[in-house]
Amino acid sequence: MERRFIEEDFPIKEVGKESAREKSIRINNIATLHIWWARRPLATSRSTNYTALIPIDFSQKENTKEFVSKMSSWNNTFNLTMLKKAQQDILKNNHNIPPKILDPFAGGGSIPLEALRLGCETYASDYNPVATLILKCILEFPNQFSKKDNKKNVIKNEYPNNLARDVEKWGYIILEQMRKELSFIYDSNDKKSKITCYLWSKTIPCQNPKCRKEIPLLRQYWLANNTRKIVLYPNVKKNDLTFTLIEDNKLIPKTFDPSIGTISRAIVKCLFCNHTSDATTTRNLFQNKKSGRKLIAIVYQNGQKRRKQYRLPNTKDLESFEKSRKYLSEKEKKISKKIGISPIPDEKLPPIGTLGFRIQRYGLETWGDLFNERQKLVLITLIEKLHDAHTKILEESNNPEYAKAVASYLALLIDKIASSSNEFCRWQPNGEKIADIFGRQAIPMIWDYPETNVLFGASRSFEELFKDVLSLISSLSISKKPGIVTNSSATNIPYPDEYFDGVFTDPPYYDNIPYSHLSDFFYVWLKRSVGFLYPELFSTPLTPKHKEIIAQPEKNSTENSKDFFERMLKESFFEISRVLKTDGTATIVYAHKSTDGWETLINSLLDSGLVITAAWPINTEMPKRLRASESAALASSIYMVCRKWKKEPIGFYRDVKKELKQYLNKKLEQLWTEGILGADFFISAIGSAIEVFGKYEKVVDDKDEQISVLKLLEDTRKNVTDYAINKVIKGEFSDEISQMTRFYILWRWAYGETKISFDGALKMAQSVGIDIEHEWNKGFIIKDKEFIRVLGPDERTEKELSDSYDLIDILHKTLQIWRKGKKEAVDKFLEDKGYKNSEVFKRVAQAISESLPLESIEKKWLDGFLTGFKSDNSQGTNQAKLF
Numbered sequence: 001m002e003r004r005f006i007e008e009d010f011p012i013k014e015v016g017k018e019s020a021r022e023k024s025i026r027i028n029n030i031a032t033l034h035i036w037w038a039r040r041p042l043a044t045s046r047s048t049n050y051t052a053l054i055p056i057d058f059s060q061k062e063n064t065k066e067f068v069s070k071m072s073s074w075n076n077t078f079n080l081t082m083l084k085k086a087q088q089d090i091l092k093n094n095h096n097i098p099p100k101i102l103d104p105f106a107g108g109g110s111i112p113l114e115a116l117r118l119g120c121e122t123y124a125s126d127y128n129p130v131a132t133l134i135l136k137c138i139l140e141f142p143n144q145f146s147k148k149d150n151k152k153n154v155i156k157n158e159y160p161n162n163l164a165r166d167v168e169k170w171g172y173i174i175l176e177q178m179r180k181e182l183s184f185i186y187d188s189n190d191k192k193s194k195i196t197c198y199l200w201s202k203t204i205p206c207q208n209p210k211c212r213k214e215i216p217l218l219r220q221y222w223l224a225n226n227t228r229k230i231v232l233y234p235n236v237k238k239n240d241l242t243f244t245l246i247e248d249n250k251l252i253p254k255t256f257d258p259s260i261g262t263i264s265r266a267i268v269k270c271l272f273c274n275h276t277s278d279a280t281t282t283r284n285l286f287q288n289k290k291s292g293r294k295l296i297a298i299v300y301q302n303g304q305k306r307r308k309q310y311r312l313p314n315t316k317d318l319e320s321f322e323k324s325r326k327y328l329s330e331k332e333k334k335i336s337k338k339i340g341i342s343p344i345p346d347e348k349l350p351p352i353g354t355l356g357f358r359i360q361r362y363g364l365e366t367w368g369d370l371f372n373e374r375q376k377l378v379l380i381t382l383i384e385k386l387h388d389a390h391t392k393i394l395e396e397s398n399n400p401e402y403a404k405a406v407a408s409y410l411a412l413l414i415d416k417i418a419s420s421s422n423e424f425c426r427w428q429p430n431g432e433k434i435a436d437i438f439g440r441q442a443i444p445m446i447w448d449y450p451e452t453n454v455l456f457g458a459s460r461s462f463e464e465l466f467k468d469v470l471s472l473i474s475s476l477s478i479s480k481k482p483g484i485v486t487n488s489s490a491t492n493i494p495y496p497d498e499y500f501d502g503v504f505t506d507p508p509y510y511d512n513i514p515y516s517h518l519s520d521f522f523y524v525w526l527k528r529s530v531g532f533l534y535p536e537l538f539s540t541p542l543t544p545k546h547k548e549i550i551a552q553p554e555k556n557s558t559e560n561s562k563d564f565f566e567r568m569l570k571e572s573f574f575e576i577s578r579v580l581k582t583d584g585t586a587t588i589v590y591a592h593k594s595t596d597g598w599e600t601l602i603n604s605l606l607d608s609g610l611v612i613t614a615a616w617p618i619n620t621e622m623p624k625r626l627r628a629s630e631s632a633a634l635a636s637s638i639y640m641v642c643r644k645w646k647k648e649p650i651g652f653y654r655d656v657k658k659e660l661k662q663y664l665n666k667k668l669e670q671l672w673t674e675g676i677l678g679a680d681f682f683i684s685a686i687g688s689a690i691e692v693f694g695k696y697e698k699v700v701d702d703k704d705e706q707i708s709v710l711k712l713l714e715d716t717r718k719n720v721t722d723y724a725i726n727k728v729i730k731g732e733f734s735d736e737i738s739q740m741t742r743f744y745i746l747w748r749w750a751y752g753e754t755k756i757s758f759d760g761a762l763k764m765a766q767s768v769g770i771d772i773e774h775e776w777n778k779g780f781i782i783k784d785k786e787f788i789r790v791l792g793p794d795e796r797t798e799k800e801l802s803d804s805y806d807l808i809d810i811l812h813k814t815l816q817i818w819r820k821g822k823k824e825a826v827d828k829f830l831e832d833k834g835y836k837n838s839e840v841f842k843r844v845a846q847a848i849s850e851s852l853p854l855e856s857i858e859k860k861w862l863d864g865f866l867t868g869f870k871s872d873n874s875q876g877t878n879q880a881k882l883f
Contacts, residue, residue, distance in 0.1 A: 014069035016619030032468035036108030087119035099501035139483030142476035208275035217447035343380035345524035356442035420460035573608030615687025651696035761788035
């Protein structure tokens with residue numbers, strides 16, 4: 001069977017660079033249409049789709065790699081000449097017929113969108129109704145209803161097709177109606193300035209019986225912390241708390257640290273009496289409805305000045321909010337009669353303990369509880385106006401499907417407003433802007449929050465968010481034949497056997513993201529805005545969860561969640577294999593860092609009949625994304641290429657081990673050259689290992705007993721560990737390094753100074769031959785709840801290190817002595833321990849230093865110490881001397 005290009009080679013580094021860069025691009029990026037979690041970059045999707053559909057021509061391999069690299073650039077996303085060539089290449093390999101491509105876990109739509117852009121007949125499905133609607137707006141409507149013409153829109157902009165223009169027309173009609181009806185809710189005393197944002201703080205009463213004052217819950221006091229410094233300074237008197245705006249960094253009192261607020265990790269300190277309330281007390285106060293809110297600052301713009309200005313709230317600001325509270329009650333009853341359902345979401349939040357959710361512990365019960373009264377009023381009024389607009393669009397167009405399409409984009413706009421206008425957004429002082437509720441794949445508790453002026457504001461307002469929707473509709477008109485979207489489970493794909501030339505997909509990652517629970521945030525609003533247009537999608541109270549392929553303990557018992565995930569994933573891979581043509585290609589993306597996640601994926605794949613023929617790690621994340629700063633998040637996703645090839649019946653363990661080591665060393669060298677390092681290196685090796693043992697029906701030992709996937713993964717990790725150690729310390733010194741030192745070097749190289757889950761730490765420890773449970777909390781390995789972290793020399797005690805002869809402990813002790821400026825003591829200590837002229841000691845210190853970020857204290861100590869560790873040729877090539 002003919003090999004595809006992606007099975008032989010792929011420009012990992014170049015495509016990875018473009019994929020990471022894409023995350024910061026907003027214009028014409030589908031990420032701006034509507035949030036979807038873990039959406040794949042377009043650059044990677046386009047490149048992997050293309051290389052999976054063309055054959056390998058070794059005489060043109062380098063030219064093809066260069067073409068793929070260029071095509072992956074965001075600048076070439078709409079390069080018609082380049083896309084035309086790619087389309088022709090694909091047609092040539094498929095008898096001049098557009099290949100049929102399916103993504104059964106289509107989610108945010110990146111993979112099927114790029115298949116459509118490459119001229120394929122594209123099919124996409126998802127079990128989640130919210131994802132299904134997003135997919136329709138990306139793949140179907142723009143190519144089904146967009147007709148290019150030269151008509152001009154008289155409202156705001158000019159768009160080259162009727163769909164974008166009509167969405168714009170009705171969106172601005174709704175906005176004008178909203179402004180006319182609700183302008184009073186944003187009234188202020190100053191008619192010359194425009195309020196763009198209100199800054200709120202939740203409050204609780206002090207629990208000191210002698211105090212009982214209201215405490216504003218503030219993470220910090222910065223309003224602006226960039227080129228200018230603006231602080232909200234608390235003035236505490238005996239019975240009163242007021243704030244002062246300080247707009248000159250020099251005027252901030254030296255005893256005042258604006259980065260330290262009144263609350264951290266739910267622990268609250270009273271500004272009046274310094275009494276501290278623990279986290280349990282704070283939660284209880286919220287649960288017992290003893291919390292409140294306080295308007296603490298106003299963000300506004302004055303005239304033509306674009307720069308944000310700040311002031312304290314006045315009586316008029318508070319009155320405007322009270323008016324919205326009163327009007328909400330009246331409006332809610334009216335709209336409820338009109339749409340036949342409470343316009344404010346009264347559906348229950350996920351149960352306490354659900355992955356990614358902490359807010360229920362603070363007395364929140366329904367999705368409507370996430371919004372203040374003015375935010376609710378704006379959202380339900382938008383829904384009312386959308387219903388009215390749909391009736392008129394239908395009258396004008398006399399086309400129910402077209403009217404549905406226009407209304408759908410307006411519904412997605414309401415979703416965008418909801419995610420930017422709730423009590424769980426965050427004010428970002430460094431950029432002086434609002435971050436929406438989904439800064440991460442979770443909804444954590446937020447104590448102080450910004451409320452945007454939806455109708456007249458700037459950041460996160462109706463107009464600003466609407467621009468993203470409008471510009472995208474035109475850019476999505478890329479094919480004469482629209483994509484075909486279905487709402488279905490990947491375990492029951494609604495197409496016949498051997499129907500597709502390619503199945504390109506990104507399945508869920510074990511327990512990484514609670515898609516259905518997170519998407520309920522949008523589901524409850526979509527049900528009210530366009531649910532009447534999609535009864536097949538929005539008839540249930542919340543998103544369906546029974547068949548969602550994710551490992552969550554609350555779905556089943558803790559013991560069964562892994563089995564459930566593996567069984568469902570296996571069913572989906574069986575379905576992929578069933579609908580894939582005999583000579584077809586599948587690409588499956590995976591990015592979970594836990595061994596449990598990989599074990600279930602591998603078991604599911606191996607049992608499905610699909611054979612992995614190649615695996616490539618591609619950097620798909622921004623280097624400084626939020627999670628990466630807190631834990632060892634992966635930057636790379638593994639793209640595995642699968643075929644319906646016949647497997648070899650049996651592989652003997654002794655032979656497979658040799659083959660595995662030989663193949664891994666070759667593949668690891670390539671990964672190292674491509675710049676795949678750290679945690680990504682370990683995970684990338686797993687993909688390469690499956691290429692070896694995945695081609696056998698089973699692997700057995702000399703007693704004919706089957707070798708488990710876990711055992712094969714252990715062998716893989718040991719091979720990677722040996723390879724990495726020698727690469728990191730730049731020489732064949734691994735035999736001279738103790739197990740604990742090997743563990744420390746690998747940890748700093750793979751995870752730096754972050755903490756990781758126990759599972760990941762356990763597997764690394766096993767790969768170097770140590771029992772982590774025996775070692776933790778005795779030396780540098782520390783167990784912190786379900787996480788493991790590694791201490792540096794600045795965190796360890798001299799007493800703990802005094803009697804150890806392990807190289808890493810000696811290095812830490814040496815650094816502590818050096819830090820005190822005792823050069824002679826360093827000489828003597830190293831001589832006593834036998835490391836004064838040790839090349840291995842030097843290599844280990846250098847390797848650790850090179851693995852750490854510049855701001856690391858440990859790196860600074862190491863670099864300072866190493867300046868005195870110079871080569872002494874008289875000692876030979878493997879010796880060094882400390883000066």
